[in-house]
Amino acid sequence: MRNFFCGLLAILSWELSAKELLTNQFKVLDAPDWLSESLVDSASSRVQNYLEWDIRRITVRYHSNAEEFRRLGKVGPKVKAYYLKTDSTIHLGPEVTAKNFKPILSHEAVHVILAQKYGAAIPPWLEEGLANYVGSEERSDRKWLLSQNLPVVTSLRHPATDPFDSRLHYQLSTAAIEMLADKCDLKDLLALSVGRKLETHMRHLCEIEDVNKTFSEWLKKSASAKPRKRFK
Ligand SMILES: [Zn+2]
Known part of the structure; x- marks a missing residue:
């Protein structure tokens, strides 16, 4: 009987501590105490502006249990967060803290926008680079x-x-995005690519015929140059 009450008490205190946050873009489940709606908003607003898209609200789930987090996404120990298309949810692992939350959620928000707005227009080799470049900067x-x-x-x-x-x-995917930002207007290229293949527009707008050849030449040339700061 005593065990039953202890169990009940544990469930009740868990219920009381489980925090839910609601913004226009995200419903955050099991939010940790340090997380606030304004912090969630600030992580997504810049990305939405850059990619010209308002995220249709999706769930963000915070996992305090590392094992459950890894098992669900089938990810290794280095991964701190991921966006699962199958449940349309951003999963945040226990290593996401107040300090690193913003770039991590922004990075995942880019993946969400790529899925909601661009469909298959962004080639897979550019996806991580775009999430790094636009999301985590x-x-x-x-x-x-x-x-x-x-x-x-x-x-x-x-x-x-x-x-x-x-x-x-x-690193490679991020460098590929930097090359595109160097050769043409990345925002224009992305705007044109909605619903259509970005690679087709890469030829016209950025005058890139053979992307692999252009990339390796660009990498050699630009390796000695200091990387450009942020967006123009
Ligand atoms: Zn990613």
């Missing part, structure tokens, strides 16, 4: 890339289940 380490045995950039697949090391995948 991360830039590539081109000198490191040049020291690696690089696969052909268009052979990258999304999600990153290809045989390449995940750091290599993220």
Whole structure:
């Protein structure tokens, strides 16, 4: 009987502590105490402006249990968050903290917008790069890339289940986006690509015929140059 009451008490206190947040874009389940609606909003607003899209509300679930988080997404220990298309939910693992929340949710918000707005228009080899570049505002380490045995950039697949090391995948895909931002107006290219293949427009707008050839030439040339800061 005592055990029953203890169990009941545990469920009740869990119910009381489970926090739910609601914004126009996200319903956050099991939100940790440090998370607020304004922090959630600030993580998605810049990405939405850049990609010119209001996210149709989806669920974000915070997992305090690392094992459950990894099992659900079939992800390794390095992954902190992921967007699952099958349940249309962004899953945040216990390593997401007040400090790293913003770039992580912004990165996942890009994946959501790519799915909701662009469909299959963005090629898989550019998806992680776009989420890094627009979402987390991360830039590539081109000198490191040049020291690696690089696969052909268009052979990258999304999600990153290809045989390449995940750091290599993220760096390479981000560098590919930086190349496009260098060669043409990335916002124009993305705007044109809605519903159609981005690769088709890459030829016209950025004058890129052979993307793999152009990319390796660009990488060699730009590795010594300092990466550009943020967006124009
Ligand atoms: Zn990603």
